[in-house]
Amino acid sequence: MKKTVDNVEKACEGIESGMTLMLGGFGLCGIPENSIAELVKKEVNDLTCISNNAGVDDFGLGLLLQKKQIKKMISSYVGENDEFERQMLSGELEVDLIPQGSLAERCRAGGVGIPAFFTPAGYGTEVAEGKEVRDFDGKPHILETALTADYAIVKAWKGDTEGNLIYKGTARNFNPVMAMAGKITIAEVEELVPAGELDPNEIHTPGIFVQRIFQGDKFEKRIEKVTVRQKD
Amino acid sequence: MALDKIGIAKRIAQELEDGFYVNLGIGIPTLVANYVPEGIQVEFQSENGILGMGNFPYEGEEDADLINAGKQTITAQPGAVYFDSSTSFGMIRGNHVQLTVLGAMEVAANGDIANWKIPGKMVKGMGGAMDLVGSAENIIVAMMHTNKKGESKLLSECSLPLTGVNCVTKVVTNLAYLEVKDGAFHLIERAPGVTVEEIKAATEGDLVVPDNVPEMKLV
Numbered sequence: 001m002k003k004t005v006d007n008v009e010k011a012c013e014g015i016e017s018g019m020t021l022m023l024g025g026f027g028l029c030g031i032p033e034n035s036i037a038e039l040v041k042k043e044v045n046d047l048t049c050i051s052n053n054a055g056v057d058d059f060g061l062g063l064l065l066q067k068k069q070i071k072k073m074i075s076s077y078v079g080e081n082d083e084f085e086r087q088m089l090s091g092e093l094e095v096d097l098i099p100q101g102s103l104a105e106r107c108r109a110g111g112v113g114i115p116a117f118f119t120p121a122g123y124g125t126e127v128a129e130g131k132e133v134r135d136f137d138g139k140p141h142i143l144e145t146a147l148t149a150d151y152a153i154v155k156a157w158k159g160d161t162e163g164n165l166i167y168k169g170t171a172r173n174f175n176p177v178m179a180m181a182g183k184i185t186i187a188e189v190e191e192l193v194p195a196g197e198l199d200p201n202e203i204h205t206p207g208i209f210v211q212r213i214f215q216g217d218k219f220e221k222r223i224e225k226v227t228v229r230q231k232d
Numbered sequence: 233m234a235l236d237k238i239g240i241a242k243r244i245a246q247e248l249e250d251g252f253y254v255n256l257g258i259g260i261p262t263l264v265a266n267y268v269p270e271g272i273q274v275e276f277q278s279e280n281g282i283l284g285m286g287n288f289p290y291e292g293e294e295d296a297d298l299i300n301a302g303k304q305t306i307t308a309q310p311g312a313v314y315f316d317s318s319t320s321f322g323m324i325r326g327n328h329v330q331l332t333v334l335g336a337m338e339v340a341a342n343g344d345i346a347n348w349k350i351p352g353k354m355v356k357g358m359g360g361a362m363d364l365v366g367s368a369e370n371i372i373v374a375m376m377h378t379n380k381k382g383e384s385k386l387l388s389e390c391s392l393p394l395t396g397v398n399c400v401t402k403v404v405t406n407l408a409y410l411e412v413k414d415g416a417f418h419l420i421e422r423a424p425g426v427t428v429e430e431i432k433a434a435t436e437g438d439l440v441v442p443d444n445v446p447e448m449k450l451v
Contacts, residue, residue, distance in 0.1 A: 026280040026317070027303040029296065052317070079356030080303070088355060097355070100279065101321025101363030108318045119325065121366040124344075124397035127358075157297075169297035169314055170281045176316040204316075221296035227304040228291040 003163045003213050004192065008038045011186045011214045015151055017044045018071075022107065022149040022178040023051040023061065027080070027224045030171030031060050032155040032188045034216035039064060050074040050147055052103060052174050054084045059222050068092070074147070076100035080224065099127060102144050104177050109146035111180025111209070116145045152182025155216075156205070159189035160198050163207030172204065179209045187213045233425045234406040235448075240374050242267045242450050243404050243421075244333055247372060248274050255279065255324065255364060257334030258302040260374040264333055269451075275309075277329055279320050279360040284312025301360065321360070325367045332368040334361060336375050336400075338390040341437035343400045343412045345373065346392035358395060365396030377405035377434045384436035386410070386417055407431050409448060416440045421448045 005011045012035055015021070021039075025031030036055075039047075040063050047070050054073055055062035064070050065083050072094040078084050087093035098106070099121040109117055118141035122128050132143040154175040157168035165187055167175055179185050187205075192215040235243065241263035248254065248264075250272035256262050265276055265285075276285040278300040285300060286307035294305040308314075323329055338346040345365055348358040365371055378384055386403065403410045408431045409421040416438040419431060422445050432439060 077357035077359035099362035100360040104317035121363040125394045171297040224303040227288045229288045
């Protein structure tokens with residue numbers, strides 16, 4: 001099966017209004033920025049987006065929020081986005097906030113055929129409301145269910161024509177677990193190489209999880225908070 | 233003199249032990265990394281996926297693919313490793329991290345903590361805090377003793393939505409170092425020049441005060 005597609009338009013073919021999407025990234029680090037721009041262009045709406053964060057006002061998922069294309073966000077932290085906070089507090093946007101580790105594990109579970117798991121995270125808080133509680137080794141845990149998506153959209157540093165992916169630095173974050181949990185997984189990469197050029201020992205996401213791969217036209221890779229030290 | 237944020241970080245840094253893997257939250261906790269005692273080695277974990285986090289980069293050397301959980305640009309120490317979010321929280325949930333330091337809006341005498349939401353006003357999300365406090369066995373809260381209105385943040389019961397129950401083991405504030413056990417705050421040390429009376433007045437939850445409360449020693 002040919003997984004490589006020529007461009008972002010082809011990669012995002014079939015994404016429709018009302019669908020559930022997973023989008024990799026932590027803050028603005030490791031987000032599939034080419035695909036997000038394409039979703040804005042496609043004007044799909046009523047989307048449910050599963051993503052750790054919601055971008056900033058004018059970049060990342062913030063671009064979809066601005067156009068009111070998102071119906072529901074499933075995230076762990078949304079603090080850097082004023083428009084998000086406004087839409088959430090006014091009730092325009094449905095929001096499901098999930099502990100970050102539970103979010104990651106729910107995606108992983110969805111990808112690896114585990115329907116649910118128990119975790120201590122969130123016990124005794126509003127996150128636990130309506131969830132089954134069970135003690136293990138005398139400690140209470142809550143039942144969390146797996147997440148999957150119509151499309152998972154991830155960003156990697158390098159990829160090959162088999163769909164194998166290598167991430168760079170902390171841009172890995174949610175991308176590998178989301179890559180596993182998409183019914184269709186789209187990978188946008190900075191550098192696409194022929195099969196055989198990546199060292200099989202160093203691949204992070206095996207290509208079996210990836211259905212479409214393309215090299216992004218342009219990566220702005222915006223930095224949210226530049227922090228530096230002075231040379232002595 | 234009550235401590236400033238740096239003083240709080242310096243006091244917490246004395247709790248570090250050689251070989252510890254440590255997760256530092258955003259705000260005052262981040263400063264702890266600057267005061268690691270000489271002669272010991274600790275590794276900092278940031279839950280977005282790095283173990284062996286180093287200093288901020290030099291100007292011009294920032295890398296968009298290398299940030300901490302506060303989204304700040306960082307560097308990696310020799311021997312550092314990157315991993316995905318599931319593995320990262322596996323380290324946390326699986327108790328492979330020996331010390332967690334985080335900020336709070338409120339702490340209760342039974343060890344409950346609230347730090348993620350003010351209903352109707354501020355909803356930023358819990359991020360990794362619920363996973364951290366749900367599993368870690370050694371949790372130090374770094375915060376000011378009172379809020380901007382002068383009200384105590386050390387309470388008999390939290391009023392804000394909880395982040396975790398019965399989990400905080402120590403609190404270091406601008407006024408004091410306290411242990412949280414048996415349903416009470418136990419005063420262990422005073423900030424330099426701060427009296428026991430001042431600490432009592434600023435603490436709403438049950439406070440156990442031993443006969444002798446030494447002053448903190450800060451290097």
